[in-house]
Amino acid sequence: MRKLFTLLGVTLAVSLFNVTTYAAEAKEGEKAVTEEELVPAKEPLVVKYTPIAPSPAKVSVKALADVFKDAGLLSVPLQEQNKAFPNGGGSIKSVSIRAFHDGAYIYFLLEWVDAAQDTIVLISPTDTIGGGFRDSVALMFPIGKYAVIDVAHPFSPRMGDRDKPVNLWHWKADWEKDLIAGGLVDIASAYPAMHDDFASDEYILAIRNTLYKSVSYVSGGVAAGNIFSLPKTRSVEDLNAIGFGTLTTQDHQDVAGNGIWEGGSWHVLITRPLITSDTNDVQFIPGGDTVFNVAVWDGANGDKDGQKSISLSWHPIRIEMVKYE
Numbered sequence: 001m002r003k004l005f006t007l008l009g010v011t012l013a014v015s016l017f018n019v020t021t022y023a024a025e026a027k028e029g030e031k032a033v034t035e036e037e038l039v040p041a042k043e044p045l046v047v048k049y050t051p052i053a054p055s056p057a058k059v060s061v062k063a064l065a066d067v068f069k070d071a072g073l074l075s076v077p078l079q080e081q082n083k084a085f086p087n088g089g090g091s092i093k094s095v096s097i098r099a100f101h102d103g104a105y106i107y108f109l110l111e112w113v114d115a116a117q118d119t120i121v122l123i124s125p126t127d128t129i130g131g132g133f134r135d136s137v138a139l140m141f142p143i144g145k146y147a148v149i150d151v152a153h154p155f156s157p158r159m160g161d162r163d164k165p166v167n168l169w170h171w172k173a174d175w176e177k178d179l180i181a182g183g184l185v186d187i188a189s190a191y192p193a194m195h196d197d198f199a200s201d202e203y204i205l206a207i208r209n210t211l212y213k214s215v216s217y218v219s220g221g222v223a224a225g226n227i228f229s230l231p232k233t234r235s236v237e238d239l240n241a242i243g244f245g246t247l248t249t250q251d252h253q254d255v256a257g258n259g260i261w262e263g264g265s266w267h268v269l270i271t272r273p274l275i276t277s278d279t280n281d282v283q284f285i286p287g288g289d290t291v292f293n294v295a296v297w298d299g300a301n302g303d304k305d306g307q308k309s310i311s312l313s314w315h316p317i318r319i320e321m322v323k324y325e
């Protein structure tokens with residue numbers, strides 16, 4: 001037994017050494033930010049002030065379609081994420097972004113061409129069902145007062161940096177599907193061809209239909225309060241990051257959304273109050289400005305995590321003043 005432990009120890013040590021060596025190499029070559037990236041794009045996204053009647057129904061792409069026709073518009077070119085391992089993405093060439101605010105909430109509409117809607121998170125591209133991971137889109141904002149064009153303290157437009165945290169809003173097609181299903185898609189409807197050993201055993205069925213249908217009993221994730229296991233109440237996750245590999249979900253989820261796939265494109269609405277009580281959130285002050293960045297994942301292309309289509313620079317965003325008439 002001692003020999004086995006020793007062997008394991010050696011194996012572990014070798015593995016750790018390899019990981020350390022690799023991480024050091026990856027960090028050197030991949031994390032550097034070019035000076036070009038630190039200069040924001042010139043064209044701003046103008047967030048017009050457009051008062052609309054407050055209603056829960058306004059968290060809907062369809063309900064706000066007419067309002068968005070007059071909203072500020074910016075088309076953002078995208079490319080492969082090529083700096084942090086694992087690289088990937090690049091199949092989505094651009095995303096169009098419209099935005100307005102009503103004095104209380106800010107609304108973004110993100111639209112991009114995608115031939116197929118991918119709404120299941122865990123199917124690998126080599127599997128035949130679905131054929132990919134889930135589609136998603138994220139907006140990213142610096143928190144607090146920023147100085148993007150500050151050569152002494154450059155601010156990466158990728159995932160933030162140490163002492164320069166960012167707030168990310170990540171809409172996900174699978175969360176949208178859960179939301180439509182009333183919180184969670186039932187596993188039997190997600191995987192209709194799945195084999196069930198106990199489906200014909202009446203005794204076990206009786207137990208399953210009572211005790212085992214208790215999600216809180218059978219799911220450790222739910223018991224632990226894991227946001228991925230809990231029934232969904234929104235389709236957008238509110239997150240923070242301070243660089244690659246630091247993405248963290250927030251305790252205070254403030255962002256809502258609605259995404260529909262129609263005519264070979266995704267149309268995703270993301271909305272949040274202009275101001276929140278969360279110190280980890282970006283705050284939008286009418287009359288003020290900040291910058292944002294965007295990333296799109298194409299599930300059918302195998303996109304997940306760092307494998308995504310990204311914009312290489314910050315984009316200015318100007319929030320119009322509230323107008324009183």
Ligand code: CA
Nearest residue numbers: 238252254278
């Ligand atoms: Ca928040």
